Amino acid sequence: MDYKAIAQQTAQEVFSYYQDISGWKVIKSSDTFICRIITQSFAMGSISSRDFIDLVYMKHYEGNVDIISSNSVDFPGYSPTSNYIRGYNHSCGYVCTP
Template sequence: MDYEQRARDTADCLLRYRTDEAGWKVCRRSNNVVVSWRPSTEFPGNVYKGVGVLNGSPAKVWECLKPEPNGLRVKWDDNVKKFQLLEQISEDVAICRTVTPSAAMGIIAPRDFVDAILVKRYEDGAISSNATNVTHPSCPPQSGYVRGFNHPCGCICVPISGEPNKTQVFSFFQTDLGGLLPRSVVDSFFPSSMADFYSNLAKSVKSLKDL
């Protein structure tokens, strides 16, 4: 598998999601965050888009979001219990395993995901984390976890002109949770989970010293 190309294709996909306004339906608004969805073209489910403005420089927001073992994300994100580096492919592409706890009052059992993740910086100062599912010989499915599959997903931190201490954050979730979950459980989980994601991220950014 060409991990590098797969990760770069994912970044291109997220950029299209960011700029393509067609077909999104708003499903949740809270605290200046808007969550929308539309049918996925990647799998028989939905792709969810979150857009919000956070108080904090892009550097501070990225410090909380960047995908790295022992990083801040494991501490503030309720949906990330463990984050492991399996293989560093290149300077900006890595294969990682993410473990999530049970959710929805135990209806959703613990999951694990194996992804190729690309960190990409843009000329306008934006920076993104882009992930999609892959297989890796060091990490077959394990007992105690349902293997889930992330289709192109990630976060993009975008500077706001004239507002150095604010950051626009796009988030995209497009996840096949696996298992035999009722569709209604999945459809209600993601919008509320994404609202919590922004709330917890904002608290984490606020707690950081200036960067």
């Protein structure tokens, strides 16, 4: 399998999403938001479905550095349910530089 070709094709596809502005509109311009992520069960059900409630924050720094960070939080708008096991993420994110 040619992993390098797959990686290059994936990068090109994601970049094309960035370039294609047709049909997209800005609905929120705040950097900070609460995100609920739901995962499906897997390994033949031995690992249950989970949901994660994360605070996501984006910040631009000098030197053309962007950071997208997140951390799990408790948020009243997304109370735990019996459908999912509540998962928690530690501080994580991406540092994007030229």
